[in-house]
Amino acid sequence: MTWRAVMPAEDLWEGELTGIQLGAQKIVLVNVGGEIRAYADRCPHLAGQLSQGDLDGRVLTCANHHWEFDALTGAGTNPGHCQLTAVRIQVRDGQIEILADTDIDMAG
Numbered sequence: 001m002t003w004r005a006v007m008p009a010e011d012l013w014e015g016e017l018t019g020i021q022l023g024a025q026k027i028v029l030v031n032v033g034g035e036i037r038a039y040a041d042r043c044p045h046l047a048g049q050l051s052q053g054d055l056d057g058r059v060l061t062c063a064n065h066h067w068e069f070d071a072l073t074g075a076g077t078n079p080g081h082c083q084l085t086a087v088r089i090q091v092r093d094g095q096i097e098i099l100a101d102t103d104i105d106m107a108g
């Protein structure tokens, strides 16, 4: 595994979410009050893309059927029996970096 820079941290403003692709992996990035989190961009309900949803405070809402998640923990809040798949990130030298497979194809 290795850290891969995916975007400048300053391009993801507080209250924003965005989808990125790293190799074959789709990831949603959220910025909740300066705290950045990353999850698999796949709703645990019917696999909708969470990056197409809405971020309001720390509530991430899927656009498809409006399931809600705590954007800081990934825990389902409505309904509460689910959990987003967290992706490890760090911010280094102003870049958001994601822990990815070493041999990932960035052009993927």
Ligand code: FES
Pocket: 043, 044, 045, 046, 047, 048, 062, 063, 064, 065, 066, 067
């Ligand atoms: S696919 Fe996300 S709520 Fe149904």
